[in-house]
Amino acid sequence: MNRIGVFVCHCGTNIASTVDVKAVAEALSHERGVVISQDYQYMCSESGQNLVKNAIKEHNLTGVVICSCSPRMHENTFRKACSEAGLNPYLVEIANIREQCSWIHKDITTATEKAVILGRTAIAKVTLNTPLTSMESPVVKRALVIGGGIAGIQSALDIAEAGFEVDIVEKEPTIGGKMAQIDKTFPTLDCAACILTPKMVEASQNENINIYSFSEVSDVKGFVGNFTVKIKRKARYVDETKCTGCGLCTEKCPMKKVPNEFNAGLDNRTAIYIPFAQAVPKIATIDPNYCMMLKNGKCGVCSKVCTAGAVDYKQKDEFIEKKYGAIVVATGYNPISPEKFDEYAYSQCPDVVTSLELERLMNAAGPNGGTLLRPSDKKHPEKIVFIQCVGSRCDDDRGKPYCSKICCMYTAKHAMLIREKYPDTEVYVFYIDVRTPGKNFDEFYRRAVEQYNVHYIKGMVGKVTPKANGKIEVQGSDMLADEQLRIDADLVVLAMAIEPDKSARPLATMLTTQMDTNDFFTEAHPKLRPVESATAGIFLSGVCQGPKDIPETVAQASAAAAKAIGLLCKNSITCNPCVAHSDELMCNGCSACEKVCPYGAITYENKEFRMPDRTVAVRRVASVNPAVCQGCGACTVACPSGAMDLNGFSNSQIMAEVDAICK
Amino acid sequence: MLKISLDRLDDFFARVASEQSLYMPVDREDGQAEFRKWTEGSKLSQRLNTVRSAKDFFFPQTENLVDFKIQGKNIEVLDTREECEDFAVFGVRACDARSFSILDKVFLCEPVDSYYKNRREHGVIISLSCTRPAETCFCTVFGIDPVEPEGDISCSTDGKSMFFKVNTPKGEEFVKKFADVFEDGDPAQLEKMKEFSRNVFKKLPLANLSTDSFGGDKMMKLFNSPKWAELSEACIGCGTCTFICPTCQCYDIRDFKTNDGVKRFRCWDSCMYSEFTKMAHGNPRVSQLERFRQRFMHKLVYFPSNNDGEFGCVGCGRCLTKCPSSINIVKVMKALEVEE
């Protein structure tokens, strides 16, 4: 038998001035199950809460209805109060008679009538409320960072600093990512390698950090606090524990015509290689696509020269499985391919390069040892044209609809560095808009214009034509002068749009996280939860969430780390008890619920059941993981048999509310 | 004998309908017949049988038993029963006419079902003899003479006139009330027609179905027959057979929560349903086999054993036409008979 207490709040005059609170309390006292109905000046005040607490004890209440302000204001207050008085906090319902009644209606008679109906509706619901207990789920105190670029490294270091184990999974043979390829950073112009490599070393030396290089995530199961991840350790044909990184093998390898990814394909490396001098881990890797030993069994030079005996041509891909409490996604980006933009003649002319290629051309560790020379004839370029927004802000399928954010600044950087080092060079930048929101960003750009005399031209290049004399004719418009320009350049640099790494999409599926149409991970809330994914326990770091520059990436990496640390600090997670649950006896196992669950909270298992006809049958039934479910209720409607229901918002509760409203 | 010439039959209907409700079979657009209240222009259906039987008038699919009015914490009980008005059902075939003797045995024995009784007292059944039976007809198997149907009044036609034979005092009263529309007629031709019809019935494919294997004394043997498994295999557990059956009389009593109280009503139930006679532990008949067996055991064994050998089936053939899987009492009887 229900014993319900109703408490009507005056909220000073906020409610009492347009709702006859005494009449509401009186009317509701006659509802079935109501044993006490009172009104009070401020129900949320301490004395108001005490009134409720005392009534719970005195009348042995089984449910409490507070007629007051919006539940979004004080639901928790009253739940806590009731809990203190020994009543399950989920046996409290709020009738919103302030925002939904007294504040919007002027006529006291109709407002009072409506308040009574709202109260009655809450009573109808609370009658069907059941005590709910929050589940506790243990947390594995280890984090996984997917991606070993600057974002991943930073997140890993921060988590490790807090005293938790971190594993970094990097698909390349070394960590470092794109930042390792960059020469200088804007707007300070300090050397990227100088600030990145110490961090890489730090990561490799931190005893809490474990780096799985040349590895990929192949499967993710579980949920917040308790993920089980399968990691594929790709065969590198070199025993990591034995290789000392001496580099002898790379010198002796006869296969020397392998395009060097690290230098953006501008020069060559060997089939067994260490990507760059400061690689971490500094271990050789054999490229099976080029190694003659692996391809046709003829060679074996590296194995012969290796004093450590680290080369192992028989190595196979290995899989390891580990448990993690939190996962940080830091899969980063790549520039898109310029191949689709015929008008810029990238594939026709070696002297049309992308910004990343320019980065390597100018780098001291690059193919030219830091001297800026044209790839075609190794001559010093005298006239350089930069084209911005190639593929960014693009409405068709050749490019990306978004602004890639970093191009304006690195183009200014390039222009400035070139003008500084080679003052005789003329530099033109074709731009649509120059976007420089950031600390010292606009100052930096202005310096390029004012101090370094870079020619910024508002307009786009329409066509790039390589000419027989080695020059490249750039035809573009100068919109401010309203004229069409033709510049005979020596080098053309394309600021390509950036896109999320291709590995991100399958990863998102494994992690059951959401992605937008551009394959950027979607954050849980664009303003308030920018580093969390909607799936609990998965955090986003760096460009995988959206275009960012280095400082932003690092800031987000640390933020994601902080969120992960916050999770790992807990011994267990308290789950929201208002989650879905399936009645196994009614479940058909049809998978409709699983398909609409945005969190992957529903799994299926085959279970043995005693059927109504007394036979025993094995049936496929759904079960909801309460630690993962967020309680949206999508599954409850997808389920045709009604086996899925939602705690706190059950079918019967909502229907009781409907009945009470329509009475 | 009382008669009305066929061309004046509509006048008769109009006359009756002017004083009380009159129901009779009329054709629907889909080629089936159903009982409808007579209104100007209604045409008597020439089809053999209606989809739903005449039982509906006396034992409707749902009927309100009592209302509870709830105000706050008070409950008020309202008896909603009212004296039924007089009505007549015309064109009831012999099978349906016999069904009332079966229903009466159930509803009018102690304790009397006052809702049913009220309707029975006020409803006159005017039956109509059959001349053109369908292949699904097997009423003769249960000792029904389709040419001389039961009912308060029974009608037969010789092609020119409708002859009325009064069988009960209620029928007598009805005829008296509308005495002005009847003429006196010679049923000689009618008798010849009847004889002809009886011969047609003998030719029906199911005319030789035997009930010998059934009845109370063979209860356990039939109950334990292994045939039920195979017979019930295709049963989808719907209530079609039950709801169109003129003799099925099971019902459930349920409460409906209205906005200001509760309506307690009864509604037909079907022993084919998994929720039939559900109690705290569930349905006592847990499998479709048991539920299927129940229906036919009830009609062929339990009912006759409690009612002096009278079977619970009248051979109207509705379930033969309508079963989605074409399983029916005839197939059951034949299968179990073979065993005998």
Place this chain on the structure above:
Amino acid sequence: MQEKMKQRAKELLADGTVNRVMGWKKGEFGYDTTPAVFRSAEEIDKYFVCDDFTNSNLSKLLVKESKKDGVILAFLKPCDTYSFNQLLKEHRIDREKVYIIGIPGGPKLDAEIIKSKGITGITGVKNVNYTLVIDTIYGEEKMPFYEAVSVKCKSCKSKKHVIYDELIGDDGDILESDRFDEVEKLENMTSRERFDFWQRELSKCIRCNACKNVCPACTCEKCVFDNPKSGIENKAVSDSFEEKLFHIIRAFHVAGRCTDCGECSRVCPQNIPLHLLNRKFIKDINSLYGEYQAGADLDTKNPLTDYSTDDCEPSIVHERGVE
């Protein structure tokens, strides 16, 4: 055809590929066939039938049958294979336990149509060059074959088997059917006319649950209408609202899963055109979310458990057609 099927069934029984055969069994009057399971060659010889009246869809029965020991052979018409596939997609059938032989589809006949022409006392029906020769106790009657074709076969959507282990006879194609014509006709009526139409049709409902129980999409362990906890459970129609609720909810629950097999209308004792409700959903899904045929394959997502960010708003309902 029937003989080939019998032959093949007996072979498969004999070589142990299957231990049961699902097909149809002869009835009393030559038109009343019953779905049945045969366990021996003798049973097959004696009772097995496949003719113009074997119109019931066997797929749903396989839900139960595939839980039993051994493999069962099932003869499936093209339309039945869609239902089978859909059930497979919903994990309701164990594929390993069913051996499917695809057989050519209809058009199948509906005895009720023959009877509605006033033909009665039927003792046998023969198809002689697409004229039905009907033996009755009143003598021989004739009618054109196509006049007796069942409603579901009249607007056949496909003669292609979407799943099978082997075929008897040739596989056909997906057809251009006129199955949405009737829906469209209703859509073009005024709201009031539509209401009157459905009020008239649905008021015939006796809530016998035949539509629900025969429907291959309705395989819930416990139907919401049988479940007192659901809040909408009911046994019989008590108010005109009830049958609307029943049929709307039922159509909604099978939306995106209904293969349009037409069984619901076939079994309705009151001849309510229930398939129109399902077809309305199918038509809407096709036009709003792209062509979708439930059961056509195992991979395509059910449009109701899927979405696109640029789906239309419900106001489209308010904007089109006649109010």
Place this chain on the structure above:
Amino acid sequence: MQVNDSKNFEPVIAAFCCNWCSYAGADLSGTNRLSYPTNVKIIRVPCSCRVNPMFILRAFQRGADGVIICGCHPGDCHYTSGNYFTRRRITLLYSMLDFLGIERNRTRLEWVSAAEGAKFASVMEQFTEDVRKLGPNRRLEDLRCRKK
């Protein structure tokens, strides 16, 4: 008490509002003292995708004259995708109700964000007026629940 003769007809309107956007939008319209008719009674659901067609029909059965569902704008769902499912389900359901001859203006789906207090009020005002014009719900009511 609400009187349901046609002259003085006061419709009963059930509004299902998702907790994160529309319910907050309703709160905001309260905070800003933006009035909308008393006929509207709000039922709080976690997400618009929690609204089962059953609830909508139940409301009509029990005497509601109009049912409106409010959720976050597409793309803004707190649960990332809930309202996309809502949009499909409810579109199909409304289309079916229309097919059965139920007046179109008795049902509505609106996207109201937590910031759109004014929109909430005006939507409710408009919807109530539309339903009022239609008169009492007779096509989808349960006579047993009709108010005397």
Place this chain on the structure above:
Amino acid sequence: MNSKNENLKEQVLRASGVNVLKCMRCGKCSGTCPAYGEMEYHPHQFVYMIEKGDIEKLMNSPSIYRCLTCFACVDRCPRGVEPAKAVEAVRLMAVRKQDGNRLKPEQIPDMLDEDMPQQAIVTALRKYRK
């Protein structure tokens, strides 16, 4: 902006199917245009002026006949604005106003001069006279 211009703008937009609001003023169309030097108003200006409703100026400008309809701008526009179609639509408006006043083949020799691109003549023949 007067209502007549609005009306013309409406017609141009409808005839061309171009959404001028998609333009982000990058100037790539003009940067790529082979007839740039011949034109009084350049492709990007066409788009912008249509947006402003300055249709009559465009209609009266010889620019509309200088466009070669080579579709380079359509191909390269990153926003899919399709300036050439807008030019074509304006040209059509001008031509419609001139009614049957079309270029006859025998008039062509008189018109030829050094600067006129071959393609322009062909286009003018195919289309209509100034």
